[in-house]
Amino acid sequence: MPSEVRLPTHVLLVAALVATLTPIARNAHAQDTTRPRGVVIGLTYDPSSKPGIIVLPVSGAFGDSVRSILQRDLDYSDRFGIIPIEVPGGAINYALFSRLGARVVVQATLAQGSLHVALHNVEKQGVSNVDDFPLPERANSHEWRMAVHGVADEIERWITGQKGIAQTRIAYMDGSRLRIVDSDGEGDEPVPVAANALSPAWNPAGTMLAYSTWGTTSRIMVVDLRTRRSRAMANATPSNTNLSPVFSADGSSIVYSHAGESGTDLYLVPVADDAPARRLSVSQADNVGPTFSPDGRKIAFTSGRSGHPEIYIMDADGTNPDLLTSFDFGDKNYRSDPDWSPDGRLLAFQSQSPDGRFQIMTISLRDRGTKVHTSEGSNEQPSWAPDGRHLVFTSTRSGTRQLWVLDTDSGRMRQLTRASSASLAAWSPRMHAGGVAPSGAATRSKR
Amino acid sequence: VPQAIDSTAIKDSIARAERERADALRRQRERDDSIAAANRARDAAAEQARLRDALTAVIHFDFDQSDLRDDARSTLDSKVPILMANPEVAIRIAGHTDERGSTEYNLALGQRRAAAAKRYLTDRGVQAGRIETASMGEQQPVADGHDESAWASNRRDEFEITGGGGRLTSPRM
Numbered sequence: 372m373p374s375e376v377r378l379p380t381h382v383l384l385v386a387a388l389v390a391t392l393t394p395i396a397r398n399a400h401a402q403d404t405t406r407p408r409g410v411v412i413g414l415t416y417d418p419s420s421k422p423g424i425i426v427l428p429v430s431g432a433f434g435d436s437v438r439s440i441l442q443r444d445l446d447y448s449d450r451f452g453i454i455p456i457e458v459p460g461g462a463i464n465y466a467l468f469s470r471l472g473a474r475v476v477v478q479a480t481l482a483q484g485s486l487h488v489a490l491h492n493v494e495k496q497g498v499s500n501v502d503d504f505p506l507p508e509r510a511n512s513h514e515w516r517m518a519v520h521g522v523a524d525e526i527e528r529w530i531t532g533q534k535g536i537a538q539t540r541i542a543y544m545d546g547s548r549l550r551i552v553d554s555d556g557e558g559d560e561p562v563p564v565a566a567n568a569l570s571p572a573w574n575p576a577g578t579m580l581a582y583s584t585w586g587t588t589s590r591i592m593v594v595d596l597r598t599r600r601s602r603a604m605a606n607a608t609p610s611n612t613n614l615s616p617v618f619s620a621d622g623s624s625i626v627y628s629h630a631g632e633s634g635t636d637l638y639l640v641p642v643a644d645d646a647p648a649r650r651l652s653v654s655q656a657d658n659v660g661p662t663f664s665p666d667g668r669k670i671a672f673t674s675g676r677s678g679h680p681e682i683y684i685m686d687a688d689g690t691n692p693d694l695l696t697s698f699d700f701g702d703k704n705y706r707s708d709p710d711w712s713p714d715g716r717l718l719a720f721q722s723q724s725p726d727g728r729f730q731i732m733t734i735s736l737r738d739r740g741t742k743v744h745t746s747e748g749s750n751e752q753p754s755w756a757p758d759g760r761h762l763v764f765t766s767t768r769s770g771t772r773q774l775w776v777l778d779t780d781s782g783r784m785r786q787l788t789r790a791s792s793a794s795l796a797a798w799s800p801r802m803h804a805g806g807v808a809p810s811g812a813a814t815r816s817k818r
Numbered sequence: 819v820p821q822a823i824d825s826t827a828i829k830d831s832i833a834r835a836e837r838e839r840a841d842a843l844r845r846q847r848e849r850d851d852s853i854a855a856a857n858r859a860r861d862a863a864a865e866q867a868r869l870r871d872a873l874t875a876v877i878h879f880d881f882d883q884s885d886l887r888d889d890a891r892s893t894l895d896s897k898v899p900i901l902m903a904n905p906e907v908a909i910r911i912a913g914h915t916d917e918r919g920s921t922e923y924n925l926a927l928g929q930r931r932a933a934a935a936k937r938y939l940t941d942r943g944v945q946a947g948r949i950e951t952a953s954m955g956e957q958q959p960v961a962d963g964h965d966e967s968a969w970a971s972n973r974r975d976e977f978e979i980t981g982g983g984g985r986l987t988s989p990r991m
Contacts, residue, residue: 547957567957570922585911585925587952610951611931615922628922630929632936632951657926673923679882680923705882707920721920729919752921795921 422474422530423452429465433510437519441477443555444523444537447785449761449778451475451530465496475499475530479522483509486522491528500529513558517673517802520554524801534801536756541763541787542571542580543774543796549582549594551799552774554756556787563599565592570795574618574642577800581616581625591616591627593642593743604640605629605648615660618642619687620667626651637661637672637689651689662711662718663687671695671708671718680707682720682734696720696734705729708752712759719753719762731764733779744777754798763787763796828912843851870979873909874897877935879973882919884930886938890975896936899989901944906982910950911935916969916975917956928953935975950980 377731446453454473466478468491476491482503490500495772496801504522507514519539527535539554542562549568552559567584574581578597581604584590589612591605604614604796612635616627619639626639629648635657640648652658656676663670671684677694685692695718696706705723712719716736721729728749734741742752755762756776768773774787774796787796798801875897877890886894901907913928913935932951940946960967 569925569957580833583925585953585957587912587950589952594894612925612953614925628926630926630953632929632933635926657923659922659926660920673920674924675926680920687879704949705919723919727918 407679421450421452423454423472424475424477424530425454425456425468425471425473426477427479428457429479429481434479434481436511437479437481437486440516440519440555441523441526444520444535445527447479447537447555447776448523448527448535448782450527463491465491465493468493471778477526478797481506486519487811488522488526500526513553516553516557521803528531533758535760536758536798536801538655538802539757540577540799540802541754541774541796542573542799543788543793544569544571545790545793548792549580550793551596553777554789555690559788559790562594562596563601564594565590565601567747568592570615571797572617573797573799574801575620575622579618580797581618581627583616583627585612585614589613591625591640592628593625605638618662619662620663620665626656626661626670627665628661630657630659635659637670651687652685652692654692658683660708662709664711665713665715669711671709671711679704679779682706682709682718695736695739696722706732710754711817712755712764713757716758716759716765719755721751721753721764731762731777742779744779744782750775757801761798762799763793765796827845832875834868865988866986869900869988873900873907873979873983873986874977876974876976878970879931879975881916881969881973882927884913884927884934886934890935891938894935898939900943900986901939901948901952903987903989905945905948907979907986908950908981910952910978910980912952912954912976912978914954914960914972914974915956916972917959917964919956921956925953925955925963928955931975932975935977936965 376479414510418699424445426438428527429438442453446452454471456471473493477491478491480487484505486504486506488502488504488712489498492499506518509515517538524535525538527533527799537554540551541554542549542551547567549562549564549571550559551562564582565584567586568704569584569585571580571582579593579595581591581593584592586687588607588608590603591613592601593604594601605627610632612630614628614630616625618625624639624641626637629638629719634655636650636654637652637658638648638650656674658672659673660673661670668687669684670687671682673680674683681694682696683692684695706720709718710721717733718736719731719733722732723729729751730743731745731750736789748766750764750766752765753762760778760780762777762779763774764777765772769786772792772794772795773789775784777784827926842847875893881886883885911932913931915924915927929951936951941948959972961971
């Protein structure tokens with residue numbers, strides 16, 4: 372599914388030529404790859420540039436899989452320039468690496484049950500990081516691929532100081548079917564849910580998804596991804612619709628919308644016990660689509676209280692509601708579907724442009740500065756990746772509704788799904804191998 | 819000289835003719851009755867269909883609005899006397915939206931559209947307990963297109979008879 376990274380032919384020719392002419396200094400640096408972990412020899416990462424990176428070929432059965440997963444993950448991080456060369460035997464040749472524009476080189480070796488990884492600093496001509504990563508037994512299984520994604524995320528942390536997002540998954544709706552896909556577009560699988568499901572939302576641990584069902588019996592449900600069982604958090608009552616659930620920042624509660632005959636308000640219900648739901652917002656209008664600030668103290672949501680949908684922020688107990696998107700885009704006033712960034716600084720949302728289509732925007736909570744991130748097709752329902760830099764959203768740009776991933780820094784986009792129709796994406800927190808993180812591993816809820 | 823008249827034969831003939839005429843009249847009456855009955859049945863079925871169509875007639879809305887337009891009010895006005903004449907009838911109003919805008923906000927909007935129609939009916943005397951509301955949001959379009967004509971058809975309230983609709987009584991004029 373994902374596109375291959377291709378290098379111009381002349382670069383590959385140069386690589387082959389240099390590789391032939393330069394003696395391979397394999398032995399001279401072999402001892403570096405066993406440098407004790409935690410010893411860093413000073414790679415400085417400049418966020419404004421994309422350092423060139425080479426992932427050396429990995430020998431052994433499934434070595435090619437390891438290399439292509441690492442290479443693609445590092446490419447999808449949008450923080451590196453991938454230099455795909457074929458060095459015979461994965462030899463370390465700093466002069467060659469330097470000439471090819473590489474600043475870092477990843478040298479991975481498959482061992483029994485683990486992957487040994489050494490990160491080379493080309494300028495310093497030495498190993499800056501080294502570690503062993505356990506791998507599940509069954510190569511190329513989903514669990515194994517997720518473990519390799521975790522390696523890529525750690526390599527990214529070594530270089531940039533920030534962990535990557537390869538070891539994450541995205542929940543979405545294919546019509547009324549709930550599915551989960553890996554961040555690289557692989558491992559797409561259905562999750563059994565009640566009929567007429569919508570709006571999946573992760574718990575902060577990445578072990579459960581909340582969702583709503585629509586129709587004459589509308590509920591808020593939670594499916595445990597370990598047991599695949601669903602249970603009702605808010606039961607159906609006649610003449611009411613329950614919708615847009617989201618876990619609180621600490622995972623202990625669910626906030627959702629309850630639409631009745633005198634408007635739609637936000638309610639909070641504890642996950643663990645059978646305590647009754649508590650009403651948070653009080654307005655005669657519709658209040659939907661809540662999203663928590665990372666510290667759990669605020670909730671942003673969509674409200675029609677001014678006559679059309681706009682985004683508001685209130686305290687988590689429902690007090691002090693305040694209009695956030697108080698700007699005018701001409702005659703189209705429709706802004707909705709906010710998602711709070713994991714660093715707390717931005718809200719992503721969808722905004723209708725004068726031509727009637729919707730576009731993905733972000734607004735800074737510091738100075739309310741806004742940015743439009745899309746222009747092709749109609750683009751809706753943004754959800755932040757745990758890195759606070761990438762967004763997944765629904766776009767019609769390919770002709771059907773599909774999920775796309777945007778790097779908000781560079782503007783680079785890639786298509787994530789090729790389903791019959793995909794929408795309502797929710798990017799998971801960081802996970803451990805197997806696709807389900809142990810309880811308490813992450814600290815953020817996403818929708 | 820006129821021949822002697824066989825008066826018995828004449829009487830018989832007259833009686834036969836009269837019987838035949840009576841039979842014919844009776845058959846005609848029976849035919850008329852059966853046609854009338856068929857017509858009444860047809861009219862009754864047509865009246866039932868008319869009542870049913872009026873009760874389930876769809877109303878439409880403007881984009882992102884739940885206010886009842888004039889055409890919607892007039893459609894609802896013709897439901898009121900039927901609901902009043904048939905107190906055993908229960909209905910469900912399901913609000914729908916077009917595909918544009920927020921999927922989640924559209925669920926709330928659909929609920930609001932259903933509630934608006936319910937309020938109009940209850941304000942005119944229909945018992946609230948007879949009307950259930952629901953929202954289908956943008957999930958069940960009747961028109962598949964992506965233009966204003968499709969959107970206009972999809973922004974609607976649907977009315978379903980959920981109880982007591984076996985035989986409807988016509989409202990007194």
